[in-house]
Amino acid sequence: MTRAQVLRFLQTYAVLILIVALMVALTILSDSFLTLRNLLNILNQNAPLAIMASAMTLVIIVGGFDLSVGAIFAVGSVTSAWIALHVDPYLGLLLAPLIGLVLGVVNGMVITRLNVHSFLATIATSLIFKGVAIVISDGRLISVRIDSYIWLGRGKFLGVFNSIWIMVTFALILTFLLTRTTFGRRIFSVGGNEEAAILSGIRTHRIKIATFALAGLAAGLASIITTSRVALGQASAGQGMELQAIAAVILGGTSIYGGQGAVWRSLAGVFLLALINNGFNILNADPFFRDLTTGLVILAAIGVSAIGQARR
Amino acid sequence: MTQAALTAQGITVRFGDVEVLSGIDVEIAAGSIHGLIGENGAGKSTLGKVLGGYYQASSGSLAVFGQGVGRWDPPTALAHGVAIMHQELQLVPHLTVAENVFMGLEEHRWGVLYRNEAERLEEVMQSSGLRLDPHALTVELPIADQQKIEILRALAREAQVIIMDEPTSSLSSEEIEQLHRIMAQLREEGRTVIYVSHFLDHVLEVCDRITVLRDGRHVMTESSTGLGRQDLVSAMLGMQRTETLYPPKRKAVSELALSVRNLKGNGVDVEALDIRAGEIMGLIGLVGSGRSEIARAIIGADRATGDIAFLGRRLDHTIRAATEAGIVMVPEDRRRQGLVMSMPVRANIILPHLRRFARFGVMATRRERRRARELIDRFSVRPAIIDGDVSRYSGGNQQKVLLAKWLEGDPKLVILDEPSRGVDVGARETIHAAICELAASGSAVLLISSEIEEVLGLAHRAWLVDRGRLVQEIDPDAVSESEILAALFRHQGLEGVST
Ligand SMILES: Nc1ncnc2c1ncn2[C@@H]1O[C@H](COP(=O)(O)OP(=O)(O)OP(=O)(O)O)[C@@H](O)[C@H]1O
Ligand SMILES: [Mg+2]
Numbered sequence: 001m002t003r004a005q006v007l008r009f010l011q012t013y014a015v016l017i018l019i020v021a022l023m024v025a026l027t028i029l030s031d032s033f034l035t036l037r038n039l040l041n042i043l044n045q046n047a048p049l050a051i052m053a054s055a056m057t058l059v060i061i062v063g064g065f066d067l068s069v070g071a072i073f074a075v076g077s078v079t080s081a082w083i084a085l086h087v088d089p090y091l092g093l094l095l096a097p098l099i100g101l102v103l104g105v106v107n108g109m110v111i112t113r114l115n116v117h118s119f120l121a122t123i124a125t126s127l128i129f130k131g132v133a134i135v136i137s138d139g140r141l142i143s144v145r146i147d148s149y150i151w152l153g154r155g156k157f158l159g160v161f162n163s164i165w166i167m168v169t170f171a172l173i174l175t176f177l178l179t180r181t182t183f184g185r186r187i188f189s190v191g192g193n194e195e196a197a198i199l200s201g202i203r204t205h206r207i208k209i210a211t212f213a214l215a216g217l218a219a220g221l222a223s224i225i226t227t228s229r230v231a232l233g234q235a236s237a238g239q240g241m242e243l244q245a246i247a248a249v250i251l252g253g254t255s256i257y258g259g260q261g262a263v264w265r266s267l268a269g270v271f272l273l274a275l276i277n278n279g280f281n282i283l284n285a286d287p288f289f290r291d292l293t294t295g296l297v298i299l300a301a302i303g304v305s306a307i308g309q310a311r312r
Numbered sequence: 313m314t315q316a317a318l319t320a321q322g323i324t325v326r327f328g329d330v331e332v333l334s335g336i337d338v339e340i341a342a343g344s345i346h347g348l349i350g351e352n353g354a355g356k357s358t359l360g361k362v363l364g365g366y367y368q369a370s371s372g373s374l375a376v377f378g379q380g381v382g383r384w385d386p387p388t389a390l391a392h393g394v395a396i397m398h399q400e401l402q403l404v405p406h407l408t409v410a411e412n413v414f415m416g417l418e419e420h421r422w423g424v425l426y427r428n429e430a431e432r433l434e435e436v437m438q439s440s441g442l443r444l445d446p447h448a449l450t451v452e453l454p455i456a457d458q459q460k461i462e463i464l465r466a467l468a469r470e471a472q473v474i475i476m477d478e479p480t481s482s483l484s485s486e487e488i489e490q491l492h493r494i495m496a497q498l499r500e501e502g503r504t505v506i507y508v509s510h511f512l513d514h515v516l517e518v519c520d521r522i523t524v525l526r527d528g529r530h531v532m533t534e535s536s537t538g539l540g541r542q543d544l545v546s547a548m549l550g551m552q553r554t555e556t557l558y559p560p561k562r563k564a565v566s567e568l569a570l571s572v573r574n575l576k577g578n579g580v581d582v583e584a585l586d587i588r589a590g591e592i593m594g595l596i597g598l599v600g601s602g603r604s605e606i607a608r609a610i611i612g613a614d615r616a617t618g619d620i621a622f623l624g625r626r627l628d629h630t631i632r633a634a635t636e637a638g639i640v641m642v643p644e645d646r647r648r649q650g651l652v653m654s655m656p657v658r659a660n661i662i663l664p665h666l667r668r669f670a671r672f673g674v675m676a677t678r679r680e681r682r683r684a685r686e687l688i689d690r691f692s693v694r695p696a697i698i699d700g701d702v703s704r705y706s707g708g709n710q711q712k713v714l715l716a717k718w719l720e721g722d723p724k725l726v727i728l729d730e731p732s733r734g735v736d737v738g739a740r741e742t743i744h745a746a747i748c749e750l751a752a753s754g755s756a757v758l759l760i761s762s763e764i765e766e767v768l769g770l771a772h773r774a775w776l777v778d779r780g781r782l783v784q785e786i787d788p789d790a791v792s793e794s795e796i797l798a799a800l801f802r803h804q805g806l807e808g809v810s811t
Pocket of ligand 2: 357399477706
């Protein structure tokens with residue numbers, strides 16, 4: 001490999017390189033890290049975030065941000081639990097993602113109709129959604145200890161947690177949409193140069209609405225996993241998840257300016273952040289240093305990809 | 313001999329694994345106008361950027377007025393009196409003309425601006441003869457005016473050496489002559505100009521010496537006296553080649569394709585415009601005459617009122633309706649409105665035709681690649697890589713990608729706004745042939761170009777445009793360029809009197 005190729009490799013795969021480095025380090029430092037059990041646990045715990053980050057990737061590629069997915073998660077959590085308790089558990093699991101989808105469409109409509117930046121629009125809608133969640137739950141926790149409800153978050157299929165299956169399937173579908181379909185191509189073009197896309201006859205508004213709808217759907221889907229796992233619907237669920245999702249997407253290497261990126265990158269971003277947490281737990285390290293370490297690792301990831309970019 | 317303003321020795325530039333310039337030796341005499349020519353992608357802009365400090369050469373050395381330089385970046389170059397006007401305009405869209413011209417040269421006291429840029433600009437405009445509204449927002453100006461901003465900016469820097477990278481690619485002939493006068497004036501003052509252009513006649517006319525590049529190599533540097541157009545073409549291509557004139561016009565009288573009535577909006581006021589299928593209709597006007605605005609109003613990119621009928625059907629004023637009816641527009645600003653720089657060449661080419669390359673919404677990758685390959689070959693895009701990163705392509709090659717993008721498929725009406733902007737002699741012929749072929753196959757074409765000669769050579773009919781209105785229809789085969797210019801100025805003058 002020539003020097004140029006090495007640099008390009010570094011830039012493209014910065015997160016993966018860091019993940020490998022961290023895994024090697026943790027394997028050396030602790031016996032309990034590199035076990036199937038621990039790794040599956042990490043994935044299981046982070047599946048909801050990974051699902052949200054996957055969809056957030058599309059939003060960021062199209063040139064937007066969605067700060068309301070945490071609030072949609074909350075709405076999903078309380079409505080799902082409420083319906084499960086008062087109507088039917090299966091209906092509760094089914095409706096929350098659809099409600100998320102509808103809220104995502106609302107986001108998309110606000111952004112395209114009012115022609116405001118999604119950053120601003122979703123700050124506003126997130127407060128509204130959050131308020132709705134509080135009203136629905138009446139400010140209380142909704143406990144759902146029903147077997148036909150909690151199976152989703154706690155159960156396994158072929159020895160692997162359901163949540164992991166859902167996460168993998170969802171990420172694969174989004175990857176397919178993004179890389180293999182006209183919809184994906186349009187997402188890239190709108191994020192890359194909206195004016196050129198418009199002049200190419202692309203209905204940019206529809207594309208934006210659709211990506212925000214997917215982000216909403218993902219938040220709803222993530223919420224039922226968590227809610228059924230803890231058997232508790234609450235309006236405070238999902239708090240801060242929007243920022244974690246955005247951080248993971250960008251850490252993975254998707255361009256914050258839009259037009260470039262990939263779903264696998266966001267999964268890698270989520271996994272990298274999860275590894276740091278896991279490391280602290282299994283090493284029994286002082287959680288005092290957790291933020292500090294996380295910040296340093298993020299800087300390292302940015303640094304590796306910047307080295308690759310320097311000679312251009 | 314006179315002193316050398318710039319001396320480049322063994323300049324080699326590599327991007328990754330590609331060598332873009334290989335061992336260029338060239339000397340630019342002080343107080344001269346030095347032409348720099350070559351095919352699209354030959355390395356002219358890259359050489360210009362090295363001289364201006366924007367790119368660092370991988371090896372080789374530079375000397376300015378006989379003194380070798382070490383670290384060479386844009387601030388250092390400017391401090392040594394070397395300024396560059398970029399081919400792709402580097403202006404801040406939401407600043408005014410005056411603010412852009414004096415960017416980095418603002419007068420201030422302890423960091424507080426005097427905000428006197430407009431008055432200072434007045435002086436520069438006085439001495440150069442170029443006129444613009446100092447308070448106009450840059451983003452709202454046509455490309456030609458933005459090019460003038462770049463020229464004014466170089467003048468305002470009072471640089472000793474000015475590198476002009478295709479400064480005339482969207483200027484009208486009047487303005488080009490003005491620029492040539494400015495260049496001559498700079499030479500009088502003992503300053504040096506490096507002039508990159510694809511208009512060989514201009515280069516022969518104004519340059520003292522001419523350097524030819526081919527595939528990143530230096531082919532020759534010679535005095536322009538005694539050189540002819542044909543010599544330059546052979547040196548650029550590395551072989552003999554006779555230039556063909558415009559393809560013959562096939563007169564195909566066919567059914568009415570586009571019929572526009574009372575189109576009004578955004579400075580546009582078109583009473584009636586009809587184009588038949590198979591016909592190439594030209595629009596000729598001075599810069600700012602509203603040529604592009606008429607086009608944008610027709611395809612629904614700008615708000616407008618009036619009746620547009622296309623192939624017998626009423627058309628809504630939306631881009632979507634236009635696209636669905638088979639109307640496409642090649643915009644004049646390839647970077648802002650044309651290409652998606654973050655997508656590869658292949659994806660750009662088929663972007664408006666996605667549906668044709670998909671089944672049930674799933675991309676048919678193989679078909680896409682095959683078609684992209686064909687179009688790249690047809691328009692000789694270089695590098696000819698279907699997954700090429702279009703943002704790194706030379707200006708002329710980006711323009712070819714843009715053309716390929718819109719001539720794919722069979723559009724019923726093609727609006728071309730400056731289709732051959734910045735392309736070399738050979739590519740120009742390819743593009744002209746493609747336009748004629750389109751018409752021959754039954755498309756209607758609306759051709760806008762600041763080169764009157766191009767319109768006369770290609771169009772069946774043409775309208776003169778002034779202030780968004782069609783003022784006079786002409787027969788392109790019966791009038792000369794100078795008659796048209798005279799008529800345009802007459803219309804402008806008439807208007808001035810009556811309002
Ligand atoms: N940053 C870059 N990275 C990689 N390749 C580049 C880069 N900049 C330019 N090139 C390549 O270098 C070659 C020369 O480009 P350059 O812009 O100098 O051509 P040019 O002679 O100015 O052509 P044109 O007449 O089209 O403007 C092209 O093949 C282009 O693709
Ligand atoms: Mg160039």
